[in-house]
Amino acid sequence: MSYAAAAKAIANASSIIVTTHINPDGDGVGAGLALVHALKGMGKQVRFCCPSRVVSMYAFLPGFAKITAVEDEAAAAKTRRADLIISCDAGDVERLGAVAKVKRSTLINLDHHVTNTRFGDLNVVDVDAESTGVVVEKLLRRMKVKLDKTLGECLYTTIVFDTGRFMHSNTTAHTFRWTAKLLETGIDAAAINRALTYTKKPHDLLIQKMGIENLRVDEQEPRLAGIVLSADTIAAVGEPEDWGDLVEIARSLAGNQVAYLLREAKDRKTVRCSMRSNPPFEVGSVAQALGGGGHRQAAGCTFVGNLAAAQREILARLRHQLS
Ligand SMILES: [Mn+2]
The missing domain is CATH 3.90.1640.10 (inorganic pyrophosphatase (n-terminal core))
Known part of the structure; x- marks a missing residue:
């Protein structure tokens, strides 16, 4: 340095x-x-x-x-x-x-x-x-x-x-x-x-609502939860000015250790992924393996592929982090 x-x-x-x-x-x-x-x-x-x-x-x-x-x-x-x-x-x-x-x-x-x-x-x-x-x-x-x-x-x-x-x-x-x-x-x-x-606009609250509606706890690993938003789901509500900390909704569940947010791009060719974890679990290495980056407990990447492929690949990696 x-x-x-x-x-x-x-x-x-x-x-x-x-x-x-x-x-x-x-x-x-x-x-x-x-x-x-x-x-x-x-x-x-x-x-x-x-x-x-x-x-x-x-x-x-x-x-x-x-x-x-x-x-x-x-x-x-x-x-x-x-x-x-x-x-x-x-x-x-x-x-x-x-x-x-x-x-x-x-x-x-x-x-x-x-x-x-x-x-x-x-x-x-x-x-x-x-x-x-x-x-x-x-x-x-x-x-x-x-x-x-x-x-x-x-x-x-x-x-x-x-x-x-x-x-x-x-x-x-x-x-x-x-x-x-x-x-x-x-x-x-x-x-x-x-x-x-405390500066949310009514539309930001609709984004929160969309987040809660699309929240899912993993069936295999209950300490893993996330929000999956398809391009159609996002289009129905409209993109926010800032996605902010929507991933925190998944993180706020009792017992959650790893949380993620997947947002499919309009052209359905990429998926933006944000991840958070509680120590000792790490998400930084998962983001890095997929071409992204960040910190040990807060990281992100842009996955190239459709939403189904992103879910398969990313969730398998996150489950592995928890195993
Ligand atoms: Mn920073």
Whole structure:
């Protein structure tokens, strides 16, 4: 891990593009925005270019309105060259979509996924960090950046998101000590929690209803449960702006140890799979075996094939994890 090399590259750069992964989440957006604010404070020219649109749930974060989407090669070609691109929370270069095509000298990869492919010119992959926000804060500390309320709000969002509101197994004593420092900047943590939690639209509740209706506990392995959504089922309700944590419905069942969500693509050629587990059971290796990635207890992949094939293949692997 080269925090020192990353800090040096940043010190030497004048134009910087900050980015995160496709379908950005609270960690990617929060970590990226914290970097944007800190780098601006250092007098850098900074842009936040995202490979896909950021969901409106994050609109409360300072700097959200200035995030631009670079969704295809044409947009990448039109994007002004940067000395540096800093990727936050992406496990592999495919997750950067069209932003990977933007011209630059150096690519810095800041992440905490155990499956990270070290795709950057400089890689700061800290697998012990609860969120990429924690990686960003460590880097900023090395650069003598002082935490303030703006950074606090962005970084707090990363930890709430990636620890599942301090519920996941990555929550440790360090998590609370680190978070306490953010609270000391004067942020309104309860207001951020509300913004990240109580902002469902009526359609989002229909998605939850669809999730419950399509929930199934495995007949062979009762500790395994998931939600299987065909393209037709999804089309009948309509795609949400953000799929959020629908997989948590399966996880909330008493006795559940491994939960999954399968969503068939419109063209029925691929199936998006999200998986969660309780320790000691792991889903990261299952995602990785299928070309995806993530963390030990939270991971995902895109399965190439139809829904029936995805169920056969993925459920067999998940049952094996529990055996
Ligand atoms: Mn993350």
